[in-house]
Amino acid sequence: MEVKIVENYQEMSRLAAILLAAEVIENPHTILGLATGSTPVGLYKELITMYQNGKLDFSDVKTFNLDEYVGLAAEHEQSYHYFMKKNLFEHINMKEENIHIPRGDAADISEEALRYEQEIQKTGKIQLQLLGLGENGHIGFNEPADSFSVQTGEIVLTDSTIEANQRFFERREDVPKTAISIGIGTIMNAEKILLVACGEKKAKAVKSVVEGRVTPHVPGSILQFHPHVTVIADRAATALLKK
Ligand code: F6R
Numbered sequence: 267m268e269v270k271i272v273e274n275y276q277e278m279s280r281l282a283a284i285l286l287a288a289e290v291i292e293n294p295h296t297i298l299g300l301a302t303g304s305t306p307v308g309l310y311k312e313l314i315t316m317y318q319n320g321k322l323d324f325s326d327v328k329t330f331n332l333d334e335y336v337g338l339a340a341e342h343e344q345s346y347h348y349f350m351k352k353n354l355f356e357h358i359n360m361k362e363e364n365i366h367i368p369r370g371d372a373a374d375i376s377e378e379a380l381r382y383e384q385e386i387q388k389t390g391k392i393q394l395q396l397l398g399l400g401e402n403g404h405i406g407f408n409e410p411a412d413s414f415s416v417q418t419g420e421i422v423l424t425d426s427t428i429e430a431n432q433r434f435f436e437r438r439e440d441v442p443k444t445a446i447s448i449g450i451g452t453i454m455n456a457e458k459i460l461l462v463a464c465g466e467k468k469a470k471a472v473k474s475v476v477e478g479r480v481t482p483h484v485p486g487s488i489l490q491f492h493p494h495v496t497v498i499a500d501r502a503a504t505a506l507l508k509k
Pocket of ligand 1: 397401406
């Protein structure tokens with residue numbers, strides 16, 4: 267695992283965007299795994315600027331998002347469909363049919379999870395998987411548990427995740443209780459992984475993921491077993507790492 271420590275959010279966003287852009291330039295048909303949340307917003311802005319300056323072409327790129335809240339339709343303002351549209355897709359030249367996000371409003375969630383997993387496998391290996399990190403060590407919505415999830419499935423969100431994500435909703439009761447998330451096995455199958463983290467709230471999780479014991483109680487710790495992981499994090503998020 268290579269840890270790149272940067273000064274602040276802006277530097278994290280710029281460096282992460284450069285790595286993603288390099289992937290797209292090297293392989294215009296690449297398959298990217300994408301994340302939502304506050305952390306990647308800045309790096310998506312950087313990618314949009316590179317696209318607007320004519321430096322990037324997304325016309326043959328395919329994307330798979332990590333997760334979606336169960337119960338929210340694509341048009342819902344807190345859905346991850348909506349987030350991706352507003353923060354990235356409506357500003358770049360991705361083809362609609364190349365964008366994949368699990369449907370949180372599917373009638374049968376287990377069937378949707380299976381369909382999504384099969385769709386990833388059918389399309390090919392995710393070449394670069396972008397990840398944020400939950401304060402509790404989750405990646406995607408794979409929450410701390412007694413075992414690692416393998417494939418895409420429905421996840422019951424922990425209180426700490428509901429608490430952390432409450433900021434996007436009017437009331438705590440409005441935060442969905444479950445989500446569809448790609449599995450840890452699916453994430454580990456990606457060719458390369460890029461994890462971004464910022465701020466002191468992430469410091470404990472970053473330490474556990476980078477230096478802790480590999481355990482499903484800190485889902486991100488499994489990344490220690492992946493051969494090609496880059497972590498880009500600011501000073502605050504890396505403050506607890508051994509010097
Ligand atoms: C989002 C996702 C989550 C977030 C994590 C951090 O698609 O899968 O794992 O990356 O909850 O969220 P932020 O960036 O809001 O701190």
